[in-house]
Amino acid sequence: MAHQAGDILWDALASNLHFYLPEHPLKPPAANLYILSGLYQARDIEAFIFTFIRTISAHTLRERQKYPEKYDPPNEEDVVLDNDTVNRISRTVYRWRLAAGSNGFGWDKSNEVKLTSQPCLHYTDENRRYTHDVNDPRDRDYDxxxxxxxxxxxxxxxxxxxxxxxxxxxxxxxCFEGVNKGGFFNLEVIKTLLIHGEIDTVLRVCAHPDVKYASWKSVQNCACMEADLGWNHLYSLALDAYIVLNILYCFPKLRGSISGRQPPRSNESYERDYRDTKIYQEMLYKCTKSHYSEVTKHIHRQFFGIKDDYFGNSFKIQRGLEWPILAKTATYPQSPDRPDNQPLFSILRGLRSWRMKAFINDDDFPFGNVPFEIFLNCDEEAPWVPHKLEVAECYRTLRTIGLPDELICEIAELAYGAYGDEPWRRLLVAHDPFHPENYDELVGYLGSCWDIMVRCNIFAEAVGNPINWQSELKLCLRRLFRSPRGDNLDWNGLDTDMEDLIFELIQP
Ligand SMILES: [Zn+2]
Ligand SMILES: [Zn+2]
Structure with missing residues (x-):
C-alpha cells in the first residue's frame, strides 16, 4: 500500500498513468509511466494534488505545535549548537566535510578534519558574516x-x-565557492539539522531578525547550471523519491518476480519491472550522485545501497556497449591518438583500453532504455554495499572455522575496509526496494522522505519563504510523466494553471 494512502489519493493519479514500452506504436522515448488523454484527468490530478497539500499542511501544523510558538531572538554570541546537538550531528557533518576533499568543494582542511569525542571549544573572537560591500566592483568573484x-x-x-x-x-x-564558502558551510549545517529533526534549534536560530535563509532557498553554482545547492534541493529530492516509489508501487505487475532475475543480455526481449522505468532510474541517479551538497544524498544512498562517490556528473561507459542504445549514445573524447581510419577506429573502440574512454553526459543517458542492471553497472560493477547482517554473518563464519580474532579482523578489514565509515546498506535484499522482505525498510524510507518535506515546510514558514506545493507538484508531475508525444513542446512555462498542465501533459 502506498504511503499515507488513507489521506493522499494516489489512485486518482495512478489511474491516469499508463505503462508504455519504446516498442509501442506511439514510440515513447523510454519505458515509463505516461499520462495520456482521458476524460477525468483534470479532476483526478487536481484531487491528487489537493489531498497531498492538505495532508502535508496538516502534518506540518501538528509538528510545529510541538515547539513554542515564539522564540526570543538569540544574541549573536550565543552558542546555538549546544554540546548535545553537536554530538548528535557531528558524524553526518564529518562525512560531508570529508567528501568535500574528493568532490572538490573549496573549503580548507577537508583532509585534516577530525571527528573528536568532545565538541570543539577552540575559542576565536571572530564574528564574521562574510558579507560584501555591494559597491565593490569585485563583489561577484573574489574569495x-x-x-x-x-x-x-x-x-x-x-x-x-x-x-x-x-x-x-x-x-x-x-565563482560560487569563492564568494559563498562561509554561507554555504552554514547552509549545509542547517540542512543537517533538518535531516536530524533538530527543529528546536532551527526555530531558535530563525527567530533572529537578520537570518537570510530566504535567499538560500534556490541557489546555483552558475547561472548556466541547475539550481541544486539551496535548501529547496533537500525537499525536492525527497519529493521525487516519494512520488516515484509510491506511484510505481500502485502497479503490482511491475513489481517483478520475488526471486529476482538474471540480468538480460543484449537485444533479447526481457520482462520489464519497475526498476527498468525512466522515472526509477533517473530518480535513483539524481538522489545518489555525488554533489557539492553531499548531505542531501545521504539517506537516499543508504536506502538504495549506492556508495558515496559512485555516480558522478557523467556516466563512464565501460560495460554494456553491446546494447545498441548505449553504443549509439556514448561519445569518445577527441584524443591525439584517434586514428583517421574509421573502420580501424571502430575495431579499436571494441578493445578494453578504448572502451574505458567512452562516456555519456547525464542529460543524454538513455534512462528507461536499458535494463536496471546495465544502468547500474555500466561503468564498473557497482561496489557492493554490505548489510550489517551480512557483516555479522561473515564474522560468524570465520569464527566457526576456528580462525584467531586478529586474523578475522584482518580479513574483515580487507573485505570491508575500502568501505570506510559509510553506513551499511538498509535493504535486506539489495537493489530491489519492492521485494517483500524489504517492506519495512521501504515504509521507513518513505516516512523519512515525508519527514524531510514536513520539516522543510516548517523551516520555510519560519524564514518567511513558504513552499508553494501546488507549483512543486506540478513541476514534478510534468518532469516525471509527460506524454511520449509531447517532446517538442516548450516545458518552461512554470506558472500554468491546472488546465494548462493537463493540456501540456497530453498534447501530441
Ligand atoms: Zn576546534
Ligand atoms: Zn556558468
Missing amino acids: DGFQFNCDCTIPFRERKAHAFLRECRINYCY
Missing part, C-alpha cells in the same frame, strides 16, 4: 576569506548565532 582555525568537525565559531546570519551572494560563473 570570501572563510577558513577554519582548527581541525574539529564543527568549529566553535560555527556553533554561534552569528554564523547563521550569512547572506547568499550573487556570483559570476564558477
Whole structure:
C-alpha cells in the first residue's frame, strides 16, 4: 500500500498513468509511466494534488505545535549548537566535510578534519558574516576569506548565532565557492539539522531578525547550471523519491518476480519491472550522485545501497556497449591518438583500453532504455554495499572455522575496509526496494522522505519563504510523466494553471 494512502489519493493519479514500452506504436522515448488523454484527468490530478497539500499542511501544523510558538531572538554570541546537538550531528557533518576533499568543494582542511569525542571549544573572537560591500566592483568573484582555525568537525565559531546570519551572494560563473564558502558551510549545517529533526534549534536560530535563509532557498553554482545547492534541493529530492516509489508501487505487475532475475543480455526481449522505468532510474541517479551538497544524498544512498562517490556528473561507459542504445549514445573524447581510419577506429573502440574512454553526459543517458542492471553497472560493477547482517554473518563464519580474532579482523578489514565509515546498506535484499522482505525498510524510507518535506515546510514558514506545493507538484508531475508525444513542446512555462498542465501533459 502506498504511503499515507488513507489521506493522499494516489489512485486518482495512478489511474491516469499508463505503462508504455519504446516498442509501442506511439514510440515513447523510454519505458515509463505516461499520462495520456482521458476524460477525468483534470479532476483526478487536481484531487491528487489537493489531498497531498492538505495532508502535508496538516502534518506540518501538528509538528510545529510541538515547539513554542515564539522564540526570543538569540544574541549573536550565543552558542546555538549546544554540546548535545553537536554530538548528535557531528558524524553526518564529518562525512560531508570529508567528501568535500574528493568532490572538490573549496573549503580548507577537508583532509585534516577530525571527528573528536568532545565538541570543539577552540575559542576565536571572530564574528564574521562574510558579507560584501555591494559597491565593490569585485563583489561577484573574489574569495570570501572563510577558513577554519582548527581541525574539529564543527568549529566553535560555527556553533554561534552569528554564523547563521550569512547572506547568499550573487556570483559570476564558477565563482560560487569563492564568494559563498562561509554561507554555504552554514547552509549545509542547517540542512543537517533538518535531516536530524533538530527543529528546536532551527526555530531558535530563525527567530533572529537578520537570518537570510530566504535567499538560500534556490541557489546555483552558475547561472548556466541547475539550481541544486539551496535548501529547496533537500525537499525536492525527497519529493521525487516519494512520488516515484509510491506511484510505481500502485502497479503490482511491475513489481517483478520475488526471486529476482538474471540480468538480460543484449537485444533479447526481457520482462520489464519497475526498476527498468525512466522515472526509477533517473530518480535513483539524481538522489545518489555525488554533489557539492553531499548531505542531501545521504539517506537516499543508504536506502538504495549506492556508495558515496559512485555516480558522478557523467556516466563512464565501460560495460554494456553491446546494447545498441548505449553504443549509439556514448561519445569518445577527441584524443591525439584517434586514428583517421574509421573502420580501424571502430575495431579499436571494441578493445578494453578504448572502451574505458567512452562516456555519456547525464542529460543524454538513455534512462528507461536499458535494463536496471546495465544502468547500474555500466561503468564498473557497482561496489557492493554490505548489510550489517551480512557483516555479522561473515564474522560468524570465520569464527566457526576456528580462525584467531586478529586474523578475522584482518580479513574483515580487507573485505570491508575500502568501505570506510559509510553506513551499511538498509535493504535486506539489495537493489530491489519492492521485494517483500524489504517492506519495512521501504515504509521507513518513505516516512523519512515525508519527514524531510514536513520539516522543510516548517523551516520555510519560519524564514518567511513558504513552499508553494501546488507549483512543486506540478513541476514534478510534468518532469516525471509527460506524454511520449509531447517532446517538442516548450516545458518552461512554470506558472500554468491546472488546465494548462493537463493540456501540456497530453498534447501530441
Ligand atoms: Zn576546534
Ligand atoms: Zn556558468
